[in-house]
Amino acid sequence: MKWIFLACALCFSVLTYAASEHFVRFEYQGSTGYGQLNGQEVYPIEGDLFGEYSISSKPIKFSDIKLLLPVEPEKVFAVGMNFASHISSPSNKPPPLFLKLPSSLVLSGEPVLVPKGATNVHFEGELVLVIGKEVRNISEQQAKDAIFGVTVGNDITERNWQGRDLQWMRAKASDGFGPIASTITRGVDYQNVLLTTRLNGEVVQQESTRNMIHSPAKVVSYLSQYFTLKPGDLIFMGTPGRTRALKHNDVVSVSIEGVGELSNAIKF
Numbered sequence: 001m002k003w004i005f006l007a008c009a010l011c012f013s014v015l016t017y018a019a020s021e022h023f024v025r026f027e028y029q030g031s032t033g034y035g036q037l038n039g040q041e042v043y044p045i046e047g048d049l050f051g052e053y054s055i056s057s058k059p060i061k062f063s064d065i066k067l068l069l070p071v072e073p074e075k076v077f078a079v080g081m082n083f084a085s086h087i088s089s090p091s092n093k094p095p096p097l098f099l100k101l102p103s104s105l106v107l108s109g110e111p112v113l114v115p116k117g118a119t120n121v122h123f124e125g126e127l128v129l130v131i132g133k134e135v136r137n138i139s140e141q142q143a144k145d146a147i148f149g150v151t152v153g154n155d156i157t158e159r160n161w162q163g164r165d166l167q168w169m170r171a172k173a174s175d176g177f178g179p180i181a182s183t184i185t186r187g188v189d190y191q192n193v194l195l196t197t198r199l200n201g202e203v204v205q206q207e208s209t210r211n212m213i214h215s216p217a218k219v220v221s222y223l224s225q226y227f228t229l230k231p232g233d234l235i236f237m238g239t240p241g242r243t244r245a246l247k248h249n250d251v252v253s254v255s256i257e258g259v260g261e262l263s264n265a266i267k268f
Contacts (some may be wrong), residue, residue, distance in 0.1 A: 082238025104178035108262035125197030
């Protein structure tokens with residue numbers, strides 16, 4: 001049933017935004033690779049998705065593959081206070097940033113296993129940037145070319161730990177606190193798409209990414225002054241609106257028009 005849901009969601013995205021490209025990372029017959037998603041078929045990538053590649057003319061049925069996390073990042077960054085509807089930050093100042101961990105990531109469809117002692121866990125639906133080049137000390141104009149594509153994320157947060165701990169490591173980067181969609185999408189205007197978060201089917205967040213205070217290019221350029229960004233690195237771009245505490249067996253779904261969707265059950 002999980003794969004039927006994912007297939008329907010992914011196909012809807014592809015059909016709605018025909019000019020965009022959707023890539024998945026998958027396992028098939030013991031091998032791991034990337035492919036371009038087209039309806040119910042995946043066309044394997046030959047070469048380096050973040051470099052030079054070609055697309056095979058021989059498709060694989062979507063039902064025959066096992067989806068994997070879309071990237072294996074070295075670094076996972078996140079922007080805080082990037083929507084006035086949530087918490088604002090000055091637009092003329094550097095973007096507020098923090099780190100998540102690669103081990104925070106969990107694929108859409110997998111359960112989020114909340115660690116012991118967490119009692120005030122909130123959802124945060126977000127746009128996620130996927131870096132496509134190794135860059136350092138780049139301008140905002142150059143930063144636009146460094147963004148390979150985007151995906152959908154949920155920056156799960158334990159609010160009590162966030163307020164109490166010296167840093168947000170436990171609150172933001174515990175195992176499973178970074179669900180992401182299975183697709184990487186290119187060719188969509190990700191600075192002007194509707195982000196929607198649902199809790200057990202109820203819309204709890206909904207806002208356009210055009211309301212981000214700090215643009216993707218600004219964030220990437222700023223980060224590159226201090227960190228070497230590499231292909232596959234991720235940047236969570238902040239959440240809009242209000243959030244609320246989750247309980248056992250809640251299902252959080254985040255969708256971004258033209259980009260994709262994720263859905264994960266929360267297990268305490």
